[in-house]
Structure formats: C-alpha cells, structure tokens
Amino acid sequence: xxxxxxxxxxxxxxxxxxxxxxxxxxxxxxxxxxxxxxxxxxxxxxxxxxxxxxxxxxxxxxxxxxxxxxxxxxxxxxxxxxxxxxxxxxxxxxxxxxxxxxxxxxxxxxxxxxxxxxxxxxxxxxxxxxxxxxxxxxxxxxxxxxxxxxxxxxxxxxxxxxxxxxxxxxxxxxxxxxxxxxxxxxxxxxxxxxxxxxxxxxxxxxxxxxxxxxxxxxxxxxxxxxxxxxxx
Amino acid sequence: xxxxxxxxxxxxxxxxxxxxxxxxxxxxxxxxxxxxxxxxxxxxxxxxxxxxxxxxxxxxxxxxxxxxxxxxxxxxxxxxxxxxxxxxxxxxxxxxxxxxxxxxxxxxxxxxxxxxxxxxxxxxxxxxxxxxxxxxxxxxxxxxxxxxxxxxxxxxxxxxxxxxxxxxxxxxxxxxxxxxxxxxxxxxxxxxxxxxxxxxxxxxxxxxxxxxxxxxxxxxxxxxx
Numbered sequence: 001x002x003x004x005x006x007x008x009x010x011x012x013x014x015x016x017x018x019x020x021x022x023x024x025x026x027x028x029x030x031x032x033x034x035x036x037x038x039x040x041x042x043x044x045x046x047x048x049x050x051x052x053x054x055x056x057x058x059x060x061x062x063x064x065x066x067x068x069x070x071x072x073x074x075x076x077x078x079x080x081x082x083x084x085x086x087x088x089x090x091x092x093x094x095x096x097x098x099x100x101x102x103x104x105x106x107x108x109x110x111x112x113x114x115x116x117x118x119x120x121x122x123x124x125x126x127x128x129x130x131x132x133x134x135x136x137x138x139x140x141x142x143x144x145x146x147x148x149x150x151x152x153x154x155x156x157x158x159x160x161x162x163x164x165x166x167x168x169x170x171x172x173x174x175x176x177x178x179x180x181x182x183x184x185x186x187x188x189x190x191x192x193x194x195x196x197x198x199x200x201x202x203x204x205x206x207x208x209x210x211x212x213x214x215x216x217x218x219x220x221x222x223x224x225x226x227x228x229x230x231x232x
Numbered sequence: 233x234x235x236x237x238x239x240x241x242x243x244x245x246x247x248x249x250x251x252x253x254x255x256x257x258x259x260x261x262x263x264x265x266x267x268x269x270x271x272x273x274x275x276x277x278x279x280x281x282x283x284x285x286x287x288x289x290x291x292x293x294x295x296x297x298x299x300x301x302x303x304x305x306x307x308x309x310x311x312x313x314x315x316x317x318x319x320x321x322x323x324x325x326x327x328x329x330x331x332x333x334x335x336x337x338x339x340x341x342x343x344x345x346x347x348x349x350x351x352x353x354x355x356x357x358x359x360x361x362x363x364x365x366x367x368x369x370x371x372x373x374x375x376x377x378x379x380x381x382x383x384x385x386x387x388x389x390x391x392x393x394x395x396x397x398x399x400x401x402x403x404x405x406x407x408x409x410x411x412x413x414x415x416x417x418x419x420x421x422x423x424x425x426x427x428x429x430x431x432x433x434x435x436x437x438x439x440x441x442x443x444x445x446x447x448x449x450x451x452x453x454x455x456x457x
Contacts, residue, residue: 154379161375166366175361178354179379182386214386221382228298229375 012097016105020079021112030078034117038071042124060131061191065184067121068114068144072151073173075113079106080159089163093230103226107149107156114148136194139204143190146211150183150218157222160230186210238431241424248421255414269333272326274414277404278422279322280348285426286315287351290358291381294374303441306370309377311433313358315426320352344398350387354380 024030042063049059083089092102122140126133133140158176162168177184190207193200256274290312297305327345328338339345358380361373407415450456 157375157379158372161372164368165372167364171361171365175357175376178350178357179376179383181350182383182390185390210386210389217382217386218379221379225298225375225378228301229371 009098009101012101013104013108016092016097016102017108017112020106020109023082024109024113030075031113031116033078034071034075034113035120037074038067038117038121039124041067041070042121042128046128055129057130057195058192060125060129061195062188063129064121064125064131064191065147065187068118068148068187069151069177069180069184071117071121072110072114072148072155073176075117076110076152076155076159076176077169077172079110079113080156080163084163089160099227099230100223103156103160103222103230106160107152107222110152110156111148114152115145118144118148132195135197136201136204139194139208140191142208143187143194143204143211146208146215147183147187150211150215151180153215153218153222154180157226157229160226183211183214186214238428241428241431245421245424245428248417248424252414252418252421255410255417259410260414269330272330274418276323276326276330277415278419279319279326281419282422282426283316283319283323283348283352286312286319286430287355287381287384289430290316290355290377294377294381297374298371298378303370304438306374307434307437307441309374310362310370310437311430313355313362313373313377314433315429316355317352317359318429319426320348320355323348324352342398347387351380351384354383 045059045063045066046055049055049063055063080089083092093099095102122133122144125131155172155176158179159168159172162172165171186207190204190211193203193207252274256271260271260274262270290309293305293309293312297303297309327348331340332338354376358373358376361369361376365372404415447456
C-alpha cells in the first residue's frame with residue numbers, strides 16, 4: 001500500500017479555485033463576456049417592462065435576477081468547457097484530491113465570477129431603473145451571495161456531469177433552471193421586499209433564511225452525490 | 233404469477249374507468265356551489281396523487297441506483313419519471329378546466345398551481361435528458377431526479393408564502409356518501425392504471441437495455457457490424 005500524504009480538503013478546494021481564477025485573470029474572457037451579457041439583458045428587459053419611458057419599479061428586482069441567472073449559466077458553461085477543451089477534467093479527477101474538494105473549488109471559482117458580475121449589475125439597475133439599492137445594502141448583498149452560492153453549487157454538479165454528454169449546451173439550462181428556481185424566486189421576492197421599505201423587512205429575512213436552507217440542502221446533496229455522479 | 237397480477241390490475245383499471253363516469257354523473261351528489269363543474273374533481277385529484285407517487289418512486293429509485301449502481305433501479309426511475317410527466321399533464325389540463333369554472337380564469341399564479349407546474353417541469357427536463365442525453369446519461373438523470381426530489385419541499389415552501397385559493401387537503405378526507413364512493417372508485421382505477429403502466433414501462437426499459445447489451449456482445453464477437 002502506498003501512503004501518500006492526503007491533501008487537506010479545504011486546501012485542495014482552494015487550489016482548484018485559485019487555478020480557475022488565475023486562468024481567468026490572464027484572459028478575463030468569462031467575466032468580461034458575462035458582465036456585458038448581463039448589461040445587454042437589462043437593456044432588453046427594459047423594453048419588455050417599460051411604460052411610457054419608465055420601467056415599473058417592481059420589475060427592477062426581477063430584471064436584476066434574470067440577468068444574474070442568465071449570465072451565470074454563460075459563465076458556468078464556459079468554466080467547464082475549458083476543462084473539456086484541455087482535457088484537464090480527467091487530470092483533476094485523477095489527482096489525489098478529494099472529489100468533493102474539486103467540486104467545491106469549481107463552484108467557488110464560479111461564485112467569484114458571478115459576484116463580480118453582480119457588483120456591476122447592481123449599480124446598473126440603480127442607474128437604469130432607479131432601484132433603491134442603497135436602502136438595505138447588507139441584506140441585498142446577503143441575498144445575492146446566498147443565491148449565488150446555491151446557483152454555483154447546483155450548476156457545477158450538472159455542468160460537470162454534462163461534460164461528456166453530446167448536447168450539453170442545450171441540456172444545461174434546461175435541467176439547471178427548474179432546480180434553482182426556488183433560489184431565484186427567493187432572490188426576486190426578497191429583493192422586492194427589501195425595496196418596499198422597512199415594513200416588508202420580516203419578509204426579506206424569511207427569504208434570506210430560505211436561501212440559507214436551500215444552500216445547505218443542495219450543498220449536502222451535491223457533496224454526497226458528486227463522487228458517484230462524475231465518473232470518467 | 234406476475235402476468236396474472238398484471239392482467240388483474242389491467243382488468244380492474246378497465247372496470248374502474250368504465251364505472252367511473254356512471255358514478256360521477258348519476259350517483260355522486262351535486263356539489264353545493266359548483267354543481268356540474270365539480271365533477272372533474274374525480275379525475276383531477278387521483279391524477280395528482282399518482283403524480284406525487286411517481287415523483288417519490290423516481291427519487292427513491294434514483295438514490296438506490298446511485299448507491300447500488302444496479303441498472304434495474306435505473307429502469308424503475310426512468311419508468312416513474314415518464315409517469316410524472318404523463319399524470320402531471322393530466323393534472324395540469326384538468327385543473328385549468330375546473331379553474332375556469334370556479335375562478336373564472338384558466339390559470340392563476342397560486343401556490344399549489346405553481347408548485348405542481350415547477351415540479352412537472354423538473355420531470356419534463358428529466359425526460360428530455362433521458363431522450364437526448366445520449367450514452368451515459370443514466371447517472372446524470374439519476375442526479376437530476378435526486379436534486380428534483382430534494383427540490384419538492386423547497387418549491388412548496390417558496391410558493392406557499394403566497395396566498396392560495398386552491399381547495400385544501402381537507403377536501404378528500406371529508407367527502408361523504410356517494411361522493412366518497414365515486415372518489416374511491418376513481419382513485420382505485422387510477423392506481424391500477426398507474427401500476428400496469430409502471431410495470432410495462434419498467435419491462436420495456438429492461439428489454440431495451442438487454443437488447444443493447446446483446447448487440448454490444450454481438451459486435452464484440454464479430455457477429456454484428
């Protein structure tokens with residue numbers, strides 16, 4: 001029996017995430033594309049929800065979340081496509097690192113991409129649609145971060161599994177959105193509650209708690225299932 | 233033995249479905265507020281029961297498949313996944329017909345309706361994945377079913393925060409008289425129908441898998457190009 005030193009779980013996950021971020025820092029391909037796509041979507045949605053030159057205030061939150069979800073899928077597909085093109089997924093899976101750690105590293109990398117996009121998208125909804133984003137900045141940030149974690153966790157599992165599938169580009173959004181929809185509902189409803197003023201604050205807190213539960217459940221399912229789902 | 237049970241369930245379903253319209257129209261009392269429109273209930277509610285039953289079966293079989301890696305569990309999951317789509321389609325078409333009469337609208341974004349629609353969509357995605365996923369998609373499908381089943385309570389809570397106008401769960405246990413008899417006939421017929429569909433679909437999946445295995449073997453030994 002060989003006894004190699006097992007890499008720490010967190011260290012392995014951090015290494016995978018750092019690798020993804022380093023690749024991204026050199027090309028900036030994914031984040032630039034995602035951010036521009038998110039901005040583009042907002043402009044498109046403004047046509048759908050505008051009335052006499054003004055966008056309905058309730059629509060701003062929905063537009064923000066639609067932009068986050070769509071651009072997130074773009075980044076997700078690209079982050080895993082890189083592994084497929086370089087045939088590096090096999091290398092990752094063959095490494096002594098825990099598969100759960102590899103998965104967490106990929107998800108964490110995606111989280112960072114999405115948070116960068118959100119950091120641009122939130123000011124944009126404020127400027128374009130007059131959304132009161134400075135009303136409750138901490139709660140809004142918490143909503144975005146929690147929903148992004150849930151999205152990245154579920155998305156990374158399915159993107160990794162779809163790598164070897166023929167029609168992965170079409171299947172990824174089709175299977176991803178129904179599963180993450182509760183998180184998106186929570187995001188939209190929570191944001192709407194935040195922007196309604198202080199009387200709707202308990203509702204916003206309910207949605208924050210809901211997102212926490214969503215993340216916990218799917219993180220547990222993902223870590224449990226990833227090992228047996230991704231086989232090379 | 234299996235064949236006898238299968239035929240008996242089929243016969244029961246046939247008798248049940250033949251009797252059901254008679255009971256629905258001539259025996260069950262008219263509902264006090266909706267009169268005739270309430271009668272679609274005897275088709276709608278059993279279909280919803282079967283939908284949730286097959287969601288549960290699909291999730292359970294998928295988890296079993298991921299743990300044991302035995303393809304027979306995958307056959308069960310695939311069969312149940314298809315039945316969610318079928319019975320879900322029945323629920324989602326009979327519901328709006330009733331909704332038009334009761335609420336004046338085919339569809340409202342109500343908690344119960346949205347839950348059912350989202351759940352149904354997860355399993356439509358599952359069916360798409362099984363059809364177009366290509367080789368090796370069984371594992372992926374099992375993962376989707378697992379995530380989908382974990383999603384059920386979340387979807388339920390997410391939309392239950394909205395107000396609901398759908399009749400509650402207390403309707404069924406409180407049925408009385410001929411309404412109760414009629415409902416039980418409907419539920420029984422649906423259950424038998426569900427079981428034979430499930431059994432037939434599992435057998436079909438198994439045959440397909442075995443055929444593929446035999447073909448692979450034939451190619452391997454050079455009998456098939």
